[in-house]
Amino acid sequence: MNGFKKNWYKYLAVVLLLYAIVFGMLVPLRPGIMKVDTFRAELGQDLTLGIDFYNTRLTETTDQRVWLRIDNQHTLLAENTEVVHDRKLIAGFSIPETTPFSKKTLSVSVIVDSKMEGSMVLPDAMVIVVGEGAEINDSQWTQSPIEQLSMRWRYAFPWRNILEETIRNTYFHVPMWFGMMILFLLSSVNGIRLVRSDRSVFESRVFSLNLVGTLFGILGILTGAVWAKYTWGTFWSGDIKQDMSAVTLLIFLAYFLLRSSMTPGKKRNRVTAVYTIFAFLASIPLLYIIPRMEPSLHPGSGGNPGFGGEDLDNTMRMVFYPAVLGWTLMGYWISNLVFRTLEVHKLIEDKNYD
Amino acid sequence: MIFSLHLFSIYLVLVLTSMPLDDFMRSTGKIWVVVISLVIIFIGIVFFLYKLENRISKIEKEIKDE
Incomplete structure (x- = not known):
């Protein structure tokens, strides 16, 4: 029972991801x-x-x-x-x-x-x-108006021309980005705690969350490139959102450079924490504001809804939100493993110095 | 069940060898794009865990050497 209290989110992640993969792949498309x-x-x-x-x-x-x-x-x-x-x-x-x-x-x-x-x-x-x-x-x-259209409800995902079955990528590509943003948000929260208290546990938290967030971002870029190849025509079409997400990833890759170029200590803790907070704040306009102001192939630009209509209807929401939560919890789980590894490493290093 | 899996893999090999990759990716409503996405995510996470395991092995060695 104690184990369950500590591990509940891991069970939840597994159940949600199983649900997302099974239903995301097996529910048919509408004709x-x-x-x-x-x-x-x-x-x-x-x-x-x-x-x-x-x-x-x-x-x-x-x-x-x-x-x-x-x-x-x-x-x-x-x-x-x-x-x-x-x-x-x-x-x-x-x-x-x-x-x-x-x-x-x-x-x-x-x-x-x-x-x-x-x-x-x-x-x-x-x-x-x-x-x-x-x-x-x-x-x-005008003699043959369209009338008496048949409505037939079925448990199926919407049919979108060009997208076809790849509309299911909504449960695997999109949650990578949502997961990344949530992990970076958590990392910034830990960054604030680190600036305020300067305890090195928070430094480990920031590093591990940034690491897994960046992994999710890279996977999001790769899956997005494959998706783009078979819907928009090329792996990289210079779409504003593609470019801006690459910029965001570069900003976070610079975090790892910055961290590895400084000696561990108070100064590094503060600098990397502040950098993480600014990187997260910069990623919001880069990913969610600028792409909406420019013409983009992604949904959600030029005034059309990014989050609704035919691209994400209610049958899809029933899989999409659990998928986002599942991938995010999975990411947190992995980041926890990195965190614990760092902490153990620190423990034996402290012992060696004593 | 296992028999049908075998049939499926034979089908896959036949399809893969008989048509260009681009046509294959576009067949059956482009479902293979989704499959490739899942494979990319899986391989990415496995690679990450592999690196993490290496790191843990190093720490274990440090503990043993003391």
Whole structure:
């Protein structure tokens, strides 16, 4: 029982991480549209559009309705649909010869609805080229409004184009950064205690928390680079948040240089503690303010929510918050091992001097 | 259970040898990106613990040498 009082957070870390990995990996994605096989059509054309889906079972029903959507008022319903297999559908449209707007091209989304799968959308799926001198008349575009969409709730993560299954990285890449910030916060608190009392236990705490926080940051950068490669195209795209997190890590790497270049003692304790506090304070604008003011590929810049909408819905929150807590407790556990190693080392060094 | 695991590893080898790495990473809804992320985190933590163990071994040696 005594052991449990001391170790409860380790059990909690294990349980939360098991939950996050099992549910994070096994809960399915919602069905969605992967891609269409035509990207360009013209007015007056009979269009045969092949649509590829993900996680759908199209052969079980035949009630699919397919729309091309320019905006809320201007839509076009497919005249016929044919299910090829569970994840492929062919829709036939006869595109009117009139255009609702005097634009050179019309950007259209594809919307598919069925009772079995609910409604799915592929934004900006293709463009319709408007020829010279096309008649502007929207009557043919307003005859088939999008209505009676099926809603189907299921325990599944959101389908996001381009992200696809990598949306699960939210439970492994993002908690690295949250964990890092919490560890650095704890380290700064210990830094303040060190400045006030100059007891070397706090110095050990600051060092061990900074060490594990930096490890989490490096792992966050590496997992982020792999994620970026397969969603944004390159490992490092000079995204403002990528750059600023690298700067933050460099600031904390300098802490280890600073610490190893000074002789242990009162002076080193104070200098490294103050440096840690300033490094933590500097990391807040670097990671949470500057990236939000610049255009960024990360969610949460240019005024869009970083923490909600389709990127983090309620089914994801049920895994995301436990994952953050689990990884943070895991980090604290590891930092505790480093701390105890330092303390033991100090004990025998003191003995040797005596 | 073990049989299905074997089947899975055979499938993995077949898939890996038959398509370029980029296509492999993008297959099955890019799920392998998540797998690689978990592997990176695991290897990172194991490497960290390995270094920590070395440090502890050194201290143990110091204690024994006294």
